[in-house]
Amino acid sequence: MGNISYEFPVAKDDFERAGEASSKIKKILRQLGMDSGIIRRVAIGAYEAEMNLVIHSLGGVISITIDPESIIITAEDNGPGIEDIELAMKEGYSTAPDRIREMGFGAGMGLPNMKKCSDDFIIESVVGKGTKIVMKMMLKDGD
Amino acid sequence: MKIKDIRDVLQAEVLCGEDLLENEILYAFGSDLMSDVLAFVKTGTILLTGLVNSQVIRTAEMADINAIIFVRGKVPDKDVIDLARESSIIILTTKYTLFTASGILYSCGLRGIEASKV
Numbered sequence: 001m002g003n004i005s006y007e008f009p010v011a012k013d014d015f016e017r018a019g020e021a022s023s024k025i026k027k028i029l030r031q032l033g034m035d036s037g038i039i040r041r042v043a044i045g046a047y048e049a050e051m052n053l054v055i056h057s058l059g060g061v062i063s064i065t066i067d068p069e070s071i072i073i074t075a076e077d078n079g080p081g082i083e084d085i086e087l088a089m090k091e092g093y094s095t096a097p098d099r100i101r102e103m104g105f106g107a108g109m110g111l112p113n114m115k116k117c118s119d120d121f122i123i124e125s126v127v128g129k130g131t132k133i134v135m136k137m138m139l140k141d142g143d
Numbered sequence: 144m145k146i147k148d149i150r151d152v153l154q155a156e157v158l159c160g161e162d163l164l165e166n167e168i169l170y171a172f173g174s175d176l177m178s179d180v181l182a183f184v185k186t187g188t189i190l191l192t193g194l195v196n197s198q199v200i201r202t203a204e205m206a207d208i209n210a211i212i213f214v215r216g217k218v219p220d221k222d223v224i225d226l227a228r229e230s231s232i233i234i235l236t237t238k239y240t241l242f243t244a245s246g247i248l249y250s251c252g253l254r255g256i257e258a259s260k261v
Contacts (some may be wrong), residue, residue: 015197018197022205023201040206052144074227103196103198104177104192104198105179108178113178116182
């Protein structure tokens with residue numbers, strides 16, 4: 001199987017469509033007949049990343065690359081960037097305003113959840129430029 | 144516990160997904176925090192929540208939850224119900240509060256997820 005790649009733009013504050021990209025990603029993996037356990041991990045990681053783009057970023061792109069060994073989800077945004085990544089990674093830490101909390105998000109679990117879903121998790125951020133998150137989920141025999 | 148039995152003990156109304164009433168539920172999880180749902184929930188779980196926006200349905204879809212109970216008599220908008228229908232999720236609504244609904248289900252033998260094991 002060759003590499004498969006898809007990209008989904010995600011708009012800032014578009015709560016109406018938030019989750020659509022992750023839903024499409026989940027359907028793609030289902031169509032490929034992947035194991036439900038890995039599909040779930042990818043879907044949850046992608047959805048947390050997508051919600052972060054909607055809530056915190058100025059907009060960005062979620063992409064998925066599937067190769068014979070792994071599934072890679074990348075979330076890249078156009079800013080504003082994270083000042084203190086270590087603090088942002090802390091469970092329970094959130095900068096989300098009340099209106100986001102009222103929607104059930106902003107509990108400070110997004111980034112830790114993404115890390116938990118991944119075999120390999122990379123976050124890079126430059127204030128004023130943007131944030132890039134790469135989640136790699138390794139495929140095992142049977143996935 | 145079958146979803147139809149959960150419906151009966153909570154005197155709940157089914158808003159969509161009637162075809163799933165015979166499905167077996169292994170665990171229940173009550174929360175209005177969707178990130179906690181994503182972090183803790185296992186498959187075979189029914190979600191009890193007081194949030195009625197489309198993100199609840201998306202969260203359920205991502206976490207392989209196919210049954211949701213809205214508590215405190217909450218009923219979501221039609222587009223939220225439509226999204227649940229598209230995602231093959233059964234939605235029920237009960238007049239009981241989150242605490243009371245959870246207590247009733249617990250007394251019927253349904254158990255929660257052990258947060259330490261997930």
